[in-house]
Amino acid sequence: MAHTGKVVASAKSKTKPVISPAMLPMEGITDVQGVDGTYLQRNDVMFTAMKHTQGEFSDFFRALRDEGKVFGHRCPECRHLIIPPFMRRCPACNFVEMKKEYVNDTGVMVATPVITVFAPSRFKGQEPFGTGRVFLETADGKLSDTAMLVRVRTTRGTIRPGIYKKGTPVKIAFCDSRQGEMLDIFAVPQNELTPQQLAKSPLFESEIEWGRLSEMELDKPTAQLQKTLQEVRVHFQKLAAMIPHSPRATANLANWRRTVTVRTGGGTFGLVVNKGKLQVRKEGVKDPDLVVAVQDPSILLAWLRDSTEPVGDSVKSPALTDLVIEGTVVLNKPELETITRLDRVPRSLRRDNVVVARSPKAKQETPC
Template sequence: MARAARSHNMAWSLSSKTRPRERGRKEMAKKVQKVIPNAAVPPAEGRTVTIEGENYLELNDAMHTFYRRSMGELSPFFLALRDDKKIIGAKCSKCGIVRVPPMAWFCPDCDFAPAKAVEVSDRGKMLFTPPITYFANSMFQEQVPFGRGRVVPDGADTGLSVNLYTTTGILVPGIFKKGTEVKLVFRNNRYGKITDIFGLPASELSEKQLAKKGLLESEIDWEAAVEPKMPAATKKAAAHFEKAFKNLKKVVDDLNKCERAKKDIEGWKRTILVKTPGGKFVIAIDNGDLSVKKGATTKQDFTMVANNLDTVLKGLAYEGSLTEAIMKADLWISKNIEFMTVFKLERMARSLARSRK
């Protein structure tokens, strides 16, 4: 079995124009990726926990276990992702079924007839409507929100499990459904993992992008998100904006007085343009300090659109949820990756509420 796997691996590598290792070095100037991301590493300091009136000291500590794991018979699949920007499957020599990923090089339906490596398309359809992950542990915080579903590539008979994103801003229910046409896009920096690829709705890409094999994430226009239409501006909306903004400034002042809340945005800098029917304002996050100012800016990192300023006010006052507002389409942000910033703002609100108990 192991010998057969090696022969498939070698056959696929030698059929390419350049050896994978050489091509990998030339194509990708990789930034170093750590096995444990910095966000998952706790500070050295501990905390005091009060239980039944008694204080107890808890110290952060760690237990390290690093190891290497072989991808075994799946190695040809992951090497093709990393080095060739190709998706391969295992085609049974007897029944012709193509399994992606190639979990076995011998067909279980044909008395273990041998299979061969074949390339399949980077386009396909959703096998079912995927769930969306909005909250994840520290290992995946920088990736949320993302859908997780199976795409059946053209030329394959099974589904490939991948993360799903959108170029229209934040990922919300309804963008991906069963049968949605998907384009699989390759990460610029690839490591031989299934996360080296992700899916985008084919409807969001140009014909040229859809036709290109090995499309990279850097070739996607992530700034092309179309803002949703807001209700028409009225005098009533403007008056409500003025009143709500005063309350928002009070909440922000309270957040800045809370050391626990300030730590939630330490090391983070963002300028956010917020648009509402009653007016515009800017939220500035500057390494532990939070501020709001009426008016617009052209130097924002991303844009928020809210049907009502109360949505943002309640989220920061811990009387509502910014995440829930996004899921209900009451709040929109222009970049999916900036959900991390939304998460930090919600954490600030929670920290302030807890400090008052």
């Protein structure tokens, strides 16, 4: 293959494929049931691979990667400073050329960041993640005129409401291994950092103390909590037994393999998701992929009752994902996929009539 220009390898190259091979379908044409008969559907992809140029933004991304610094562009006439430097000329001043200006790695949130619970395909496995916009401080002690979207993180477990709000002072930190992209940096609340960390620029991810959630302190088990946990185990067994009877629920757990230890105030048990099935273990799993901690097992019991009993329209328990987002259920790492898949199971059981709802409900077409 002829190259028109010399290709210079980046200092660091990712070795993993851009998209998961599991996203690529096998060739094939299958039947699909329509309202009035059977139709055909063809496995396909809209496929275009890219060597996507970063053009005039290359300098900005190189500064993130090589210098651990952020710069913006300032208009010499109106003095507006934009970050990221998304344009080179100021349209308000009839396209006068803007000048490069480094900004501090500290700033404030424009608004309370939002938390993605349900992510697009290519961001699966990263949920829950927080995103928000930051005005960065300039050398003259002011704030930039535009804000930059960044991932927002906390040292205290998975991201949840209440950690950030509008105006929260933040520090931009840098990943130790950087590629030259927006994911090289992230925000941390300044009040989670020591004065030394705050003073250091650039501050690297490995210089921050990240909380270890699997060691969440649980109260000593009481007889009542132990009894509740036993009920939780029984209901999880009941749920696991229903899944093979539901093609939708089986599909919810397909292509997913995880071992999970669930720690509660009433004791510990294990879950294994494999080949579209759910297995329940009396005790925790050795070297689990995921640790889920919840003080009160009755929280899980409420979800299980909603899931395995005919409750019709009056589902009361929050979704497991909501319990994580609200901080009631704590994960040892930001990986929501297992929980999201389990959350889909109850609805699938109803749709496949494994659990028959008390009041008949029309087919629901919600986006997720």
